[in-house]
Amino acid sequence: MATTFKNILSTDMATTRTLLHEAIPITGTIVSGTYEDKNIKYYAHGMFESVYDYPYLSSSANRIFDLTYGYSSGLSAPANPQNDEKLNIYSEMSLVLMGTDGTGSIQEFDRDGDIVGGGEKMNACIFICYARLLTKDEIKKGSYTFSFIDGSLGLKTLGDYGAQTDYRVNSPAGEYGLLYTSSVGPDYGDPVGHLYYQAGIAVITASDGIWPNASQSAWIDTNSITGACDDVRNMWVDNNLQNTTELNSTIYFCRADSGEFNYSSNDTYLTQSKIIVKNDDASANPQSYITTIGLYSADNELLATAKLSEPVEKNPTNSLIFRVRLDY
C-alpha cells in the first residue's frame, strides 16, 4: 500500500523547557535627553509617567517602563501635593507586592524582606514598573544593575547582587531580590530596595537620601508624583537587566527509513507516468528531494510545517531523522 503519511509514535516525541535570556540596556540618554522628553508620556491624573523608547506619538514607539512614587500613611499630610495619589500608589504597590498581614492590613515594604522579624520599613519609594515587552516572563536573577548620578561622589550603582542564590519568596507577586549599593559580598550593606522578578517591578527606597540630587522632603511636600519621577529620570545613567523567556518545546523526531519517502507526487516527477529520475532504468534506485516536513492531525489537517534550508536527497540507501521543534 502506497502511503504519504507516517505515524509519529510516542517514543518519537520529547518535551523540553528552555530558558532564553536577552540583555536589555536602558541608557540615560533614552530616559532623558535624546528625544527632549518627547518619549515621556504624562497623564492628566498624574499618578505615573510612561517612558517610551522613541517619541510616543510614533507608531514604532514601544513603552519600556512606567515611573511612579508613593509613600505610606506615616508620611501623609493633607497639604502635600497629590497626597491621596501618593498614598494610593504606595498602598496599591504594597498590596500587590507585599500583600496583607493576618488582619487584612496592607503590609509596608520591609527593607530586608524579613517581614516576620520586623525591622525597618521603606515608607517612601520610587517604583519602576518595566513593560512585559522588556521583562518577558521574568527578570533574570542577579542580572540587574541601575546606575545614577550620585552628586559630587560620581556614580551610584544598585544591583541585586548575589540574587542567583539569595532571594525572597514571601511575596504574593512571586520572587524578589534585594537591591544593594555595593557588590562586595557576602555582606552587601543595607538593602535599598526590592526587585520583583516575575512582576518586573523595582522598588527603591526614597526615604534615606540615596537620591542625592533630589530632596527627600521636597518629594513629599513640594513635588508632585511626576516631579519626583522627573528627578529620577534626570539622574538616570544606565540600567541593565536580562529578561527570561520560558520556552516549552515539543520535539518531533520524524524518521524516514530507507524504504520510505523515496517517490514523489510532485507534478514534475513524472513525464506522463514515467519517473524522470530513474533515467529509463527500471531497476535504478528512485530518489526524491525533501524540502518540507508537515506535521498533521489524525484527520490529516496540516497543523505545523517545517522547511529545510536546502533540499535533502532521499533514496533507498539512506535513512534520515528530522528533529522538528515547536516552541510554545
Added chain:
Amino acid sequence: MAFLDNSGDIILDAVLTDTGRMRMAKGDGSFKITKFALGDDEINYKLFDGTATTGEQDLQIMSTPILEAFSNNTSGMKSKLISLANNPGLYMPVIRENNKVDATTGPTSNDYNTWLCAVDAETQGYTSSGGDTTGDLVKALGDYSAGDFFKVGVLTGFQGAGPYIMVDQGIDSGEDGPSAVSAISAELYESQYLIEMDSRLCSLISSDASTTAAVSFIDDDQIASYYLSQAVNTTFVETNPGAGKPEASQQVIGGPRGSRLMFAIRASLNLQTSVALFTRLGSTFTTPGSPNPAQTYFYIDSNIRVTGVTTGSRVDIPIRFCKWKETA
C-alpha cells in the same frame, strides 16, 4: 515569504499553521500531532540531468533555494513524498480529469473551456411549471436548447442531476509502457480521494444528485475537505470500467487503469440567494448573444482540488460559478 539562508549548516524553520493555531486556541484537544509527511514543493524534477555524470545529475536541484514555511495550511505540502513497499519500475500512477465520457465533455465545448455552474433557478433555467427563464445560461451560451447541460458543460448547481466531474486514476504510460490490458498493482491502486473546495461556494454531491457527501472538516479559510473511499462511498468511487481492457475511446489513462471518482456540486445557499460574494470575489461576463439574446452574468472563478490519499497525486479542476444579472 523570503528564502531561507542556505549558506551554512542546514537549518529547519518550523511554524504552526493558521489551522494549528486555531485548534490550539479552541483548547478542545483537537491540536494533536499524530503523523508527518514530507514534501518537495519547490523541486523541479525536470532539472534532473540524466546525461550528466553521477553526482552532477541533480546539481541544479540541490541548489534550489527554499522558501520560508507558509503558515497557511492550504499553501504548503502540495506535493508529498510517497512510500512504496515495492519498486514500481519506471511508472507511477497519476490522476487525470476525464472529459471523454458523454456526461463530462461539456467543458471542452463552451467558449470558456471550463466547467460552468449555474447557481440558482434563473441561471439554471428551472421553473416549477417547466417554462423557460430569461437567464438560462445554457441557451445564452450559443445555439443550444434549454436543458442541454451536457453539451455545454453547465453543472446544475441549483437542483437536479446533470453533467458531473469525472477523475480517472492509473498509469498513463506511452506506447512503450505497460498497456491498458495490464492490471495496476494493488499498491498503486487509489481507493480514497480527498476533495477540497471553498465551502462558501458549493458542497459535494454524487453524480446522480442522490447523495450529499459528508464534509470531513472546514478549515479556517473556509476550505471544506471531503474524504471519499471506495469501500464506503460507492456512489462516488468505483473501479474504472475500462480497467484491464484495451478500449481507449472514453479513457484518459493510456496504461493500466485504477479507480474512478465521479461527483457533482451543489451551489451554496449564499450563492443561490445573494450576489454579495460575486461582487466581492468575482466579476461579470456577457455571453456572445447569438442566436439567443446576450445575457450578463456574475461569476466567481474557483478550483476544486482532487488528491489521491494513497498515492498523493492530484489534479485541480477549474470551475466558474455563474449567476444571471441582466439581459445585456
